[in-house]
Amino acid sequence: MNDELLRILPRPPRERADAARNRTRVLEAAARLFTEGGAEALTVDAVAQAAGVGKGTVFRRFGDKSGLAAALLDQRERELQEAVVFGEPPLGPGAPARERALAFFDAYLAYLADHLDLVRLSETAAPGARFRVGAYAFWHRHLAILCAERPDPEHLAHALLGMAAADLNTELLKQGLGWDRIRAGVSSAVGTLVDPSHSP
Template sequence: MTPDANGPQSASARLLELRVGPPPKERADAARNRAAVLDAAARLFAEHGVDAVSMDQVATAAGVGKGTLFRRFGDKSGLAAALLDARERDLQEAILYGPPPLGPGAAADERIRAFVEAYLDYLLEHLDLVRMSETASPGARYRIGSYRFWHRHLAILLDSAPDPDHTAHALLAALSAEHITALLPELGERRLRAGLVRLAEAAR
């Protein structure tokens, strides 16, 4: 990677710009509706699975009109992305400000491994939701703002690799929800995790 003209501080500033921000301020009634929808969706998804729940069911459980739900979230993938926002913010805050090795202060190879482990934990906890948000349309995963954050974080840590940007994309490809969903039944979590850690260690 070509060093940033202004040094590592500029790279960190760019990472700060890419993090998921809190939802914009909204009217009290809109905020109540949003909270009701997200609570209802989280409960229904946990009880029945993401694929089995319709937007109509979410609207009914939340006590809002279908028009309100679709205007606010678009479709079920938009609802999934909204549910994931808070979880993504937590992981991004840990990367930016948390203790090492996930946060600053550890060697790059340690931080890459810590990220892979932490991201896999997040992914396995919300696998169906992440998969839906990533596969809603062709290329959807790469348009999600959080993907740009993960990629930038890894590319900074991989600055000694021949092509840090490509290597970061390749490592994240192994962490896609579709990929993990396909391999998990065959390999099991322990073997899958060990293989991803080896891949992370080889990336530098």
């Protein structure tokens, strides 16, 4: 399982020194604008101006707002991905599938709670943005492997990840559910769907 995940584990891009400097300037400017003004402030024009680079530089490297948001989240997601591949069980290898899936959603929902607005922007700034991010492909593959004993693990992995969508959880919070209730609901569903033998 680890070998398959290692093949799709995103790697930091190799780049020229000037490109690396521009990338750093753009991401620092984007982080500052997001902190000061939220998602509305994170436009390609504003980021380019704040970073002192051309708009084309931002477009070529990041595409749109969702690409900028995904890049800002990249390091945090990479840390979680590495914990899944190399970490201690149950998040890392060595625990049963059900326990690993529960540990993953516990860790992912903690990450989502800490970065909800930015994750939401990365997932919704353009149609289908959520599914084009490399991290989504990684999470999906991880869950599909954990669900290998279930009928249609590929579909089940997408359905499970649907519970962690930022847009959905933003709405649930607005309705007053709170993170404790969200975590409990996701945990119950994941545990049952990944291994129905544990159902009450």
